Amino acid sequence: EPEVTQTPSHQVTQMGQEVILRCVPISNHLYFYWYRQILGQKVEFLVSFYNNEISEKSEIFDDQFSVERPDGSNFTLKIRSTKLEDSAMYFCASSDDNQGEQYFGPGTRLTVT
Amino acid sequence: GEDVEQSLFLSVREGDSSVINCTYTDSSSTYLYWYKQEPGAGLQLLTYIFSNMDMKQDQRLTVLLNKKDKHLSLRIADTQTGDSAIYFCAERTEYGNKLVFGAGTILRVKS
Numbered sequence: 001e002p003e004v005t006q007t008p009s010h011q012v013t014q015m016g017q018e019v020i021l022r023c024v025p026i027s028n029h030l031y032f033y034w035y036r037q038i039l040g041q042k043v044e045f046l047v048s049f050y051n052n053e054i055s056e057k058s059e060i061f062d063d064q065f066s067v068e069r070p071d072g073s074n075f076t077l078k079i080r081s082t083k084l085e086d087s088a089m090y091f092c093a094s095s096d097d098n099q100g101e102q103y104f105g106p107g108t109r110l111t112v113t
Numbered sequence: 114g115e116d117v118e119q120s121l122f123l124s125v126r127e128g129d130s131s132v133i134n135c136t137y138t139d140s141s142s143t144y145l146y147w148y149k150q151e152p153g154a155g156l157q158l159l160t161y162i163f164s165n166m167d168m169k170q171d172q173r174l175t176v177l178l179n180k181k182d183k184h185l186s187l188r189i190a191d192t193q194t195g196d197s198a199i200y201f202c203a204e205r206t207e208y209g210n211k212l213v214f215g216a217g218t219i220l221r222v223k224s
Binding site: 031 | 143144146148154155156157158161201203205209210211212213214215216217
């Protein structure tokens, strides 16, 4: 069964460093998403992406964040200068249409020290 | 704004039914979802219901939606130890495609 994959599973970085989290969505899906879950808190929407453009973003997704689909298979989230409060589990998701079910990857745990 | 609330913890005996409840605030919600998260794993889509439906059954899972009260429930029949996980309720509104999640309900199944 097709699934969303994410790498790495765990990333440790120092405050102020740039990180890139990688996702491979399900191959025929066209809509892509990033969510995050700070330990002990709710899963929060960050951004949605379609047709090489951001279609919706939350207040969390400020200028430190960017997303890219660099090729036909990968979808990346970049945090330019990490802060301690960026420590969280980051989930990628994809869907085949705007109203379709979103399928989530296993997540990348980001730890900022 | 949108908000989704769930009870934090539920403990049941193996073989009993589990009922996990969720309330939401946005009356324009179109789809409501249940996701399952096992330790160290991602979010697994279990089932969903469209807002014009009252009930949806899928094998051991029954979803009930009371749109008037903005209340959603997930019933798991014959609960097994493998059902132990965190269950998240999520809504999607008519406009936009982001999901708004509850905090999750920890289900513990005792053998």
